[in-house]
Amino acid sequence: MEVALSFVIGGLYAAGFYLVMRRNIVKLIIGLALLGHAANLLIFTMGRLTRGHPPVLHTWDTRLMPPFADPIPEALILTAIVIGFGVQAFATALIRRFYETVGSDDLDEMQSTDSLD
Amino acid sequence: MLLAVLSGFILALAEPGLFRMTGRKTGWLLSVFPVTLMLYFAQFTTSIASGEKLAFEYPWVSNLGVHLNFYLDGLSLLFVFLICGIGTLVFFYSGAYLTHHPELSRFYSFLLLFMASMLGLVLADNGIALFIFWELTSISSYLLIGFDHKREEARSAALQALLVTGTGGLALLAGLLLLGEAGGSLEISTLASLGDSIRLHPLYTPILLLVLAGAFTKSAQVPFHFWLPNAMEAPTPVSTYLHAATMVKAGIYLLARFTPILGGTELWMHLVLPVGGFTMLTGAYLALMHTDLKRILAYTTVSALGILTLLLGLGSTAAIQAALVLLLAHALYKGALFLVAGILDHETGTREAERLGGLLQSMPITALAAGLAALSSAGFPPFLGFVGKELMYQATLSTSQAYLLTGAAVLASASFVTAAGIVGFKPFFGKRTPFLREPHEAPFALWVGPLLLAVLGALFGLKPDLISERLIAPALSAIDAQAIFTEVVLWHGFDPKLLLSVGVFLAGITLYFGWSGIRRTLIPLDSSARWGPNQWYYASLKVLEGICRIQTRFLQSGHLHLYLLIVIMSTIVLVGSRLPEQDVLAGFWRWMDLRPYEAMLAGSILMAALMVVRSKSRLTAVVALGVVGYGVALVFLLFSAPDLAMTQFSIETLSVVLLVLVIFRLPRFKAYSTKMERTRDAAAALVSGGLFTALILAATAIEREARLVPYFAENALELARGRNVVNVILVDFRGFDTLGEITVLSVAAVGVYALLKLKAGKTGEEKSGKFLRKPP
Amino acid sequence: MQEVLYSIFMVTGAVFMCIAGLGILRMPDLFMRLSAATKASTLGVGFLLLAVAVKYPVIEIISRSLAIIVFVVLTAPIAAHMIGRAAYLSGIPLWKDSIVDRLCDRYDRCNLLLLGGENSPTSPERQDPE
């Protein structure tokens, strides 16, 4: 599955990058969300994949008996997911406010902060 | 010694306070300061004259080898006297000249700043310290040229001077640093003893070029001369002090100071000599092409600086001696002439040579000062100017290219005679011209300066022994330790030099009477006004601005999607550049372990992602995004991460809800980009995706030891008392991450709230409101 | 016995799931897809989780399985109702062969109030077989 996942992740990165390069503000946000998924899956794959052995001790064990999945990437991803959620929520509010203020969903209409004059 | 140098800076800072107490009289009060300094330095005269060299060491930034080490020898002393002496007069003069200027206090501050910097420059032994003072003179010069800052011309001239001398300054810095590398020391006195090894060092050529660039820009050598006439926007005392007597001579000082280190080579001669000669002629020619008194003086200054450079380029003992005498003579007469020009401007309201005349009756003392200074400038005996010129001819005549050099010197000198006539005599003789206001003799404070300088010029000419042994000889030995000093005398007897002088006077006087005509004939033919370096300067500023605009338009285009494209392309290039060295496909055989339902899941995620990309409806895209998210959660689940799956399911749903909350307020998707843009972006996106695939394949192919895992497996229950290792990591082993993470969440919440509640235009008086409850 | 029972449950559940999937694919309008999908899948999930409970007859697993069943049974009809209602309100058309629509035009669309049948006796009907 690592090989298959590497292609899934590549696909997600590609889709995410493609979407953030659109001029539509909603696509931008969606693209960022896809990139988040891609990064999380990437970390997950980096912990190597283990089927069906969560890093939870059985009630009769005093230590985790192999085989078990690497718990560290899981913890990292959990953190990353939650952080991503906060950021994504802010970005969502931002595009709403942007649309209310600017009246367009076209990112190419936001040139004023980069104009030379 | 340190106090002597630094007191000027301290005084510059304290001056506004002083000014508040003493008001307009501050200038006279301040002129006491340079006098004091001069007295202080005068005490060393005797020991210096007896061949001593005084070193004063003040450690400063020892880990960079930069020290405030000072070194007092004949050369420094000569300059110190110039700086202090003329400084005194300029302060004295300024009080009267700028009496009613509202920013007089700042003027004094800047002038003090300059004076102190100049002192530091000529006294510093450490190359970097020298450079620091060098730059400070540029800055204070900038502030002084732009003193009349409301005028565009003044600002632009100040900037020009700063940029030109600043560029040279940077070159100088580089040169000094290389010199430090080559010689192993930054102390000039140490380097001077290593001259031979430096001249053979492979870095000698760049060092020389860089140092000369510094010297030439500062001393207004062609083609950098144009800033000096433009700097005449400065108040006249400034022109006198900086742009005639002292600062422009810093470049000359530098040449002289570095002669023992860098001088005496073929290259030196081939660079310095022609530049000096060319500057001399250009200045002489251009001086006659102008009618503004200050400009005429400025161009003759350029010419004089050219002469000095030329002489230092020659490098023979005679040439150096001539340069030293001329340096002093020029400072005296040019200072006086500038001050006179200032008086004329002050009293008549004009500086146009063609509109001035017949002022002798109303301004006799000024006329006297002007006349004496002009005669010295023209090289009439018995003035110091004459002595200098004679020495110059002597130096040029004894070279291998005597005819060429002497001829050029003669030409320039003739122009000097003419210019002296225009500035020193024309305003006072001839027909009285009408003026806006009735001119009177200037007050004492104004005329005493020029008169004193002019008289000194005469005095030193008549009795050269006053300076010969005490000033010139030690200065000469500072530049060339082996040099054999010949007494400076007024009268060499009847020899070719005198003949040359007589010829020069005749030519100059002829030129004087034909001046207007010649000027009018030549000006239309003269293309230097249109194609000269001044125009290059402005053209290069324009080009620079154009480049800046094009570059900025191109890079900072305002199109977010282009920014992203560039970032993504950079990632591809940077990351991809070395990846091919890795055997990316080493672990590719592992695709065999793929199970059908996993393949289905992977395919679904990819399909859904594709659907997100291709969807033409906002909400459809969001639904598909939800599928991707759920798919990812299922991956987590299938590979033993129930906590992750739970969180991912919940958060995905919440995110989708939030997205829907917002998206339904936004308009439907429209196609903004062209097909070509889409193809381009898709290509970039696909390549970057492939890059990540390759990275993952490469990384997972590496057998690695998961060093942290056994510890957690062993101790999760034992020490951290939890069976769910992931949760134990989150709240205990790596709880600090989680602390940061909930901070992020909290801030995001505050952000969403504030962003949506705080509306522009209501920012001023709006009360905060509460998070949940309605505002009362 | 246990083996057989849970296998039967599992297969039954999976079959119902598959039917639900087929239903959502094949039914001609949204409302029928909804009808077909929600119920069959609820039943399918029920059987599958019963299978789990039978396979591991320990209290923790039984309780969790039952909790999931109860939860799905509680929520699925509400979700179906909500999405069906939303679809109807947003004008998703009924299948062309539908025989009756008694809800059509019963909405006071300005205020989104739904009128009762008695209050509007003359309500129009799309087609009435009677």
Added chain:
Amino acid sequence: MKAFLSNILLAFTWVAVTGLFEPINFIIGFALAYVILWMIQRSTAPSNYFSKVYQVLSFSLFFGRELVKANLRVAHDIVTPYHHMRPGVVDIPLDVQTDEEITLLANLITLTPGTLSLDVSTDRKVLYIHAMYIDHVEEFRRSIKEGLERRVMEVLR
């Protein structure tokens, strides 16, 4: 409802008293409490909590049977190539009144394959449902009213 709550409370008390925090212990406690309550209520006040248990059970059986039957009918339609549906939206006048009753009825209708509660009129007198197999509108209304609605009222009242 009250009885049920007290039952649960009692079960918790049992668990606390025994100090054995295990689900099985809770079920034991619950059963015990049920018995206790049953005995108490016999002697004190009449309640239909206990007869309700039987009604609920029998209702569940009925509903389960209906569920499977209807599912099979729809399944048949789904897997066979031709559509036999006669769908439409039908209004059902309601006799049930409280929120809980209406909701339960509507959900049960929805759970039954082939029918889907769409909306309740604002005055709560009519339930609109989408049905897949309407041979006759009136007959369909009657089948709902006499089938599910009657039983819902039985259970909840």
Added chain:
Amino acid sequence: MKLLLLFPILVPFLTAIASLLAWEHRHAQRFLNVAGASALLAAAVCLFSSVWENGIHAIQLGNWPAPFGITLVADLFSASMVVLAGLVGLAVSVYSLAGMDPGRENFGYYPLLHVLLMGVCGAFLTGDIFNLYVWFEVMLIASFVLLGLGGERAQLEGTIKYVTLNLISSALFLAAIGILYGVAGTLNMADLAMHCDIIIKSGLMTAIAMLFLVAFGIKAAIFPLFFWLPASYHTPPAPVSAIFAGLLTKVGVYALIRVFTLLFVHHVQYTHSLIVILAGLTMITGVLGAAAQMQFRRILSFHIISQIGYMILGLGLFTPLALAGSIFYIAHHIIVKTNLFLVSGVVHRLRGSYELKALGGLYISHPFLAFLFLVPALSLAGIPPLSGFWGKFILAKAGLQIKEYFIVTVALFVGLLTLFSMIKIWSEVFWKESPPADHDPGEISRPISRGSLFAFLSPIAFLASLTLLIGLAPEPVISFASRAAEQLLNPEEYIRTVLGGPI
């Protein structure tokens, strides 16, 4: 000693929480703000002096031995960064009392400011690569909100660009961490440093290094990844742009220096030479961009980019002196650039505009302000003997020592153009006569109270005097920078202190 490492993170955290609790009490928040910032500075100074005297500090959070838990570690470089963060934090806090409008104050400005400081200090102090990501995110989200707070059109435009590009950076950073973990199996930076050489033979390590370079490069705004900076830094209120200008990009630079001295030192030929090239391009692009601008803060923003070039130049040259130059330059730049933005805010407050064309006459009306501008402006341009000169000097010297003549030429030339830009501002804003006002007179006529004036000018004067002080007495700063550079180039002490087990 344990607490010293913790305080720079905990103090702003607690300040932020307290301010959050005092949501409806603006004046309490103002007080907390200054108190918190002062406490942070004090804590930072204590930490620094302790590190100076006793060497590198490390604590193992949760008492878990490294590399299993998270380690906080302060070497001279990070401790000095924390001090600078404290300095800038205090300056901006005081300045905000006058320079921030009540609307934003009521909507969480102060808590956000302190969360930002918390994130910055966290990033400086952590010894764990993933924890670094977390603090980056803390800093980022706070900066997102601060940037967008108020919701003016320009702000929103700037924020969207800023957010997007920084999130791309975060995604890359995260990926880089993931891959690094995937090949090295650990997250503690000291531990990584010990185990990175297992895989140095492969091009993969370089690829990972490049991924970090891009991720941090975006945050540090190097060429060609800087676009977010000029698009956004000039849009929020002055105190916000001041603290951004002072601290944010520097965290990126810090991270670059940290990983490219500790982790990725196996292909210096390739990686660090590349950094030198990028440094040159960054300098030039930034300074040319600035020269094209005619707005106070836009000029300053582009100059940040250009100066970032100097900072990473030292890293690329990779000699002790060059690295010391980088560190010196960072310290100098934080102080100076913050100050310049603060000055721009005062100018805006006085004249109601940031446009050079609309400004003028301040040299006559506000000579003290003019002086206070000139100090950091000339320092930025590298005019001696101000702080910037020494930074440039050290870098030039270091470059010449290893015969990198071209890049030194570029650096010196860029200094000249910087001078040009600063002089342009000086000339237009201060020297030029004030053009006839065509904007809202209400904005201008609002007089500044004495208290506000003090709040405005005291931080500016303080930072300016620091600039002067460093310029006149650079020796201590240089010797600290050299020692810090030594520590960076010889990471044995760092690694030993971190992995040495719980203290």
Added chain:
Amino acid sequence: MNMQGLTLIIVVSLLSLAFVFAFIRMVCGPSLPDRVVALDLMSTVAIGIIGIYAIATGEPVFLDVAIILALVAFLGTIAFSYYLIRISHRENAEER
């Protein structure tokens, strides 16, 4: 291959088939409610899969995920329908 393995394969295949059908409906639409219903069905199928997976791996902890999934999938559907109603309401309001 034992009976349990065979059953599992059959069951997983059937569930996968259901998933694919729902996925196709999600892709094809045509209306938003169609996609939402499809998503809902996919979630339900996923719950079933999780159950089977718990059996196959013998790790009951996976069942907890199913509870969460059931809850959040429900919430998602409700949110979508809520906003479908809002949109149609708004559009009606605009028409007036």
Added chain:
Amino acid sequence: MTSLILSTATRYLLPLLLLLSVHLLLRGHNEPGGGFVGGLVASAAFALYTLNAGIEKAKNIIRLDSKILISVGLIIAAGSGSFSLFFGKPFMTGMWLKENLPVIGKVGTPFLFDLGVYFVVIGVTLTIIFSLAEE
């Protein structure tokens, strides 16, 4: 505008889901769950209620200002981390009660930390939902 059926169901679902969320929180240290998921489930419950009853009613039943909720959560988290400082241990060292508490089981500062996370997540999610849902 809202559905009678949904609102009735929500009345029963809300307490159920909240119980579930507390359950997830309590056992997170030993089984999948914990402060995040617990908080998210609670938020989902309130979100459901909000969709059904509107923001105003939802704000009424939660009573606590969600900013306070966030602050309290942060304080609990920071406090649980700082607790060990009083015993001379590094920040965030886990400190455990010797005796197990009923239902909750082992209680220590990591659990308190998780509780802080729980509150923060609820406060944050609610703030975001309410802000975004408002017109």
